[in-house]
Amino acid sequence: MSGLLLRGGMLIPMTSREAIGLGDILIQDGRIAAIYPGGAPEEVRSSVSEIRNVAGQLVLPGLVNAHTHAAMTLFRSFADDLPLMRWLKEAIWPAEEKLTGDDVYWGTKLAIAEMLKSGITTFADMYFFMDQVAQASLDTGIRAHLSRGMVGFGPSAEKALTESAAFFRQYNGAGDGLTRVWLGPHAPYTCSPDYLKRVMALADELGTGLHIHLSETATEVDDMTKQYGLPPVELMDSIGLFERPVLAAHCVHLNEKERAILVEKGVGIAHNPVSNMKLASGVAPVEALRQAQAILALGTDGAASNNNLDLIEEMRQAALLQKVHLLDPLALPAYEALEMATIGGARALRWDDEIGTLEVGKRADLITINLQQPHLCPDHDPVSRLVYAAKGADVATVLVNGRILVDQGRLTCMDEEEVMAKATAAAYRLTRQ
Incomplete structure (x- = not known):
């Protein structure tokens, strides 16, 4: 046999x-x-x-990292201890403008090396140069759920739609089913409702889902409410975003109505406790969502805001954060934290028919x-x-x-020393010039 x-x-x-x-x-x-x-x-x-x-x-x-930006390993420990928008505008975005596809390939391989060695067998990624992310994933054999990040204003808006469609057609199902492709509208504050409707139409045409950041900071919620009269989750519900598969990262600042919407619509929620703590974004209402039977997953976010991709650490931090925040030692028990990192992640990615549990046939x-x-x-x-x-x-x-x-x-699937050397060279060029 x-x-x-x-x-x-x-x-x-x-x-x-x-x-x-x-x-x-x-x-x-x-x-x-x-x-x-x-x-x-x-x-x-x-x-x-x-x-x-x-x-x-x-x-x-295998553990499921339900939200990350893999190639941001290149910015690990770069520009730490800043608030989110200063961190993005003054450090990360300027460095990212210099990224090449080769940089993203080696940064992604570095992330995959770290993730595999810490037990992550599937990761959900949103970034740039996604063909290089897909190639790094295929070259190493990891399971990948990939979305090309889309920003709905400026000259890149149309390009993002075209490239996302082409990326889906080339890589969805690649590697004997190891690779899945969803669309990646970045967030409501970078994608207007009109643009999101175009993304939704493309998702329906391709038969795929959406990976988006939602309600990460209080400032985002306040700005969206002032601009549109609704907080982010209610706004997304009003335009019909949740009528298709959605993976929502963060979901930190939610009102009671928004929590009910996420549960009713079966939205996969990727909780990123360490990143949220490091950037002082707040504490997501994970225990309340769990009690309401939401689909809960765990993510590391990028290594630039974590600063590692260890999902076992993320489980512990998720559980402890809920306990101390609610002053309740019964909040988010160990088994439920492990569910978030395994079958919860698989459900959030709509991959639970194939992964997430040890069962015959999976x-x-x-x-x-x-x-x-x-x-x-x-x-x-x-x-x-x-x-x-x-x-x-x-x-x-x-x-x-x-x-x-x-x-x-x-x-067994890559030369670890080569990956670290190539990624280090790329990181120095991006951040030290």
């Missing part, structure tokens, strides 16, 4: 807490072929082509985490250990579509 058997791990399938336990997983043709609670029978063990002993490790679905996107370390001892609760004590560096093995991309903590 061909296939890979992962043997003896502590399975966290994310189908229910009750399903957690020791077991084996059989992977064939890029998919989960069988799950054996307690262990595979002898006839399977004796006939499979490869067995990997993962005893002493957690085995769970894609073999999964990770293992080495528990044999002092900071993860003793073994009282596997989920609490993962969310509150683990770190990205604890990831041992990463598979995407059944292909091993990280083996014992080492990348």
